[in-house]
Amino acid sequence: MPHTLLIAPAELAAHFDKPDWFVFDVRHELQDTEAGRTAYRAGHIPGAIFLHMDEDLSAGKTGKNGRHPLPDRDAFAARLAALGVAPGTQVVAYDAAGGMMAARLWWMLRWLGHEKVAVLDGGWPAWATHYPISTDTPPARPAGTLQAHVPLTRQVSAAEVLTNINKKEKLVLDARGPDRFRGENETMDPVGGHIPGARNRCFRDNLGPDGCFKDAATLRQEFLATLGDFAPTQVISQCGSGVTACHNLLAMEQAGLPGAALYPGSWSEWCSDPARPVAR
Numbered sequence: 716m717p718h719t720l721l722i723a724p725a726e727l728a729a730h731f732d733k734p735d736w737f738v739f740d741v742r743h744e745l746q747d748t749e750a751g752r753t754a755y756r757a758g759h760i761p762g763a764i765f766l767h768m769d770e771d772l773s774a775g776k777t778g779k780n781g782r783h784p785l786p787d788r789d790a791f792a793a794r795l796a797a798l799g800v801a802p803g804t805q806v807v808a809y810d811a812a813g814g815m816m817a818a819r820l821w822w823m824l825r826w827l828g829h830e831k832v833a834v835l836d837g838g839w840p841a842w843a844t845h846y847p848i849s850t851d852t853p854p855a856r857p858a859g860t861l862q863a864h865v866p867l868t869r870q871v872s873a874a875e876v877l878t879n880i881n882k883k884e885k886l887v888l889d890a891r892g893p894d895r896f897r898g899e900n901e902t903m904d905p906v907g908g909h910i911p912g913a914r915n916r917c918f919r920d921n922l923g924p925d926g927c928f929k930d931a932a933t934l935r936q937e938f939l940a941t942l943g944d945f946a947p948t949q950v951i952s953q954c955g956s957g958v959t960a961c962h963n964l965l966a967m968e969q970a971g972l973p974g975a976a977l978y979p980g981s982w983s984e985w986c987s988d989p990a991r992p993v994a995r
């Protein structure tokens with residue numbers, strides 16, 4: 716049975732060395748962009764390949780397309796195929812931040828039409844305390860045949876979000892911390908605030924004290940309370956740069972509330988144009 720949302724460390728431990736499984740380490744810190752690579756070299760899940768948030772999971776920045784713009788779909792598929800990923804590969808992504816970064820890779824593989832991808836629940840901390848760790852560089856695998864197909868995701872543009880401010884047909888759900896949502900303590904982007912009409916659901920609220928995702932019933936209850944009269948398919952998930960917004964999308968899928976869309980550019984793209992309205 717394929718894993719398409721979350722996977723427990725014990726389940727991964729039983730399969731991580733199988734040829735049709737592929738593990739990606741996407742540890743990253745927004746304030747120290749070399750921290751993930753340094754952590755990977757110090758120890759990682761055996762066989763895991765490191766992918767960098769800025770270099771591998773994002774395109775070049777123009778100053779108008781946000782801090783983590785999506786790469787070209789075909790180029791990204793070719794990059795993963797060169798590493799050995801094939802259509803039948805079970806991919807597992809992990810980080811050390813409760814799935815904050817891993818959910819981005821989960822969404823991006825679904826964006827390519829690849830369903831067999833899961834996030835390691837509890838991430839590196841849950842693995843490192845009980846299971847093997849390696850500092851070796853994994854041997855190269857034969858190239859895979861992964862290609863971009865019909866996306867299993869939806870996304871919207873800044874223009875669509877702008878139109879919705881007046882139409883109010885969709886609900887923008889902001890995954891940033893409450894202070895940044897209010898326009899306070901903004902350290903990542905030049906403008907503080909949020910998209911008018913948005914509601915706040917910080918991605919950290921998807922996690923329990925142990926750093927793992929809350930159970931599906933709890934997540935469902937909490938999201939339904941936030942969504943109110945909006946259906947999941949009417950939700951636009953947004954954050955600072957299109958990364959933690961994917962965490963909310965994963966949590967909604969886990970809660971049995973699929974179909975929400977991602978605004979990839981998110982706040983960092985939105986606030987780059989002074990003509991776009993800002994709420995505080």
